[in-house]
Amino acid sequence: MTYEQARAAFADWGIDTEAALATLATIPISMHCWQGDDVRGFEQATGTSGGGIQATGNHPGRARTPDELRADLEFAYSLIPGKHRLNLHAFYLDTDESPDRDEIEFRHFTPWLEWAAEQGIKLDFNPTFFAHAKADDNLTLSHPDQGIRDFWIEHGRRCREIAAQMGAAQGGEVVNNIWVPDGSKDNPVDRMGARRRLETSLDAMLAPKHDRAHLLDAVECKLFGIGVEAMTVGSHEFYLGYAIRNQTALCLDMGHFHPTENVADKLTAVALSVQDILLHVSRPMRWDSDHVILLDDSIRAMAQEIVFSDLLARTRIGLDFFDATISRTAAWVIGVRNMQKALLEALLAPQDRLRAAETALDFTTRFILTEELKSLPYGAIWTEFCARTERPTGPGLIDALNAYQKAVAARG
Ligand code: RNT
Ligand code: ZN
Secondary structure (H helix, E strand, O other), X not given: OOHHHHHHHHHOOOOOHHHXXXXXXXXXXXXXXXXXXXXXXXXXXXXOOOOOOOOOOOOOOOOOOHHHHHHHHHHHHHOOOXXXXXXXXXXXXXXXXXXXXXXXXXXXXXXXXXXXXXXXXEEEEEOOOOOOHHHOOOOOOOOOOHHHHHHHHHHHHHHHHHHHXXXXXXXXXXXXXXXXXXXXXXXXXXXXXXXXXXHXXXXXXXXXXXXXXXXEEXXXXXXXXXXXXXXXXXXXXXXXXXXXXXXXXXXXXXXXXXXXXXXXXXXXXXXXXXXXXXXXXXXXXXXXEEEOOOOOHHHHHHHHHHHHOOOHHHEEEEEOOOOOOOOHHHHHHHXXXXXXXXXXXXXXXXXXXXXXXHHOOOHHHHHHHHHHHOOOOHHHHHHHHHHHOOOOOOHHHHHHHHHHHHHHOOOO
16 A cells, blocks of 8 residues: 555544644654663673673674674664664773772763764763662662662662763753662661652752753662562552652663563653653563563553543653563664554554543443554554665565674674
């Protein structure tokens, strides 16, 4: 089907495909750097991330240096329509020095800034509270030892400073997302103590004021992780309350809830109390497994909630998955494009009609509508979106992805 035919099919439903394409082109996705190297970072040549997060698989081609990672990113962005962001973790610093986490500075990230400016890509940032000897007990900001807490508070402060400087350099907001692995494998007896310590540490970390135009702090909750099955200190209730009290953004990671929970449903509920929302779009399979996102119902529901509830301006869309069993660049490309496809489908929905049926309690019509809409020619609109920005679809995409994978497979 040609674009013009598809356009007419949507016009029959009162939908303007040009308007949908124009909106889609303005939505940046913050692509996570850590899919490129299995969450290893550049502090040490080997090692695992710890903190209950783990990439599994040993596919050839992992980026081993900042230059390799940047080359992979450039390739990935070249296959993704639109301009997007890069979400950088602190342990991806690019420097000949070996600063500890409580010693990092803006200058350790200058090569990233320069590269991003060249590419026309804006950076987001994250302190790294894992993959470090002082995090081996899965305790950082809530550690009973004041010295360890102070170490991580200093790391967090420095990351906020770095993110704010990035924002100033880029001329806009940088999201700085705070996730700590803190928790307990077995039933703790002092949950309150741990939570009070986390709160006090976060308060100390967030005390220095930065220009809101350059820095948006976010906090990320979690239900559980491997090794912290009994309690996560920074649970959903903890951070929801914290974000409301302190006016930070709240990060909702789709893998951080019970598998039967509908994370898309949470968006509007928290939006009544929290101004800014960060998403970690992910795909949990039985646990927080961080599979590459599919164009599945959970992603569609999330996109629909953002669009239908008019939350585009208040929601920063970041991705969070890491799969080392397939081409890492293909994982990025397909993941980001899936998020865009889901947004496109939401933008192409006849909202007024759906709402009218619901308001009239005509659930039969709403049901018929949602099911009939599934057969509309979204693919032709997506292909047009890609064609206009000279991005391949179909066999051309497969060839490009496979050729790059072949070229990086020789990396040791
Ligand atoms: C871990 C969190 C967190 C990390 C990244 C690497 O469960 O989802 O966002 O995945 O910070
Ligand atoms: Zn996450």
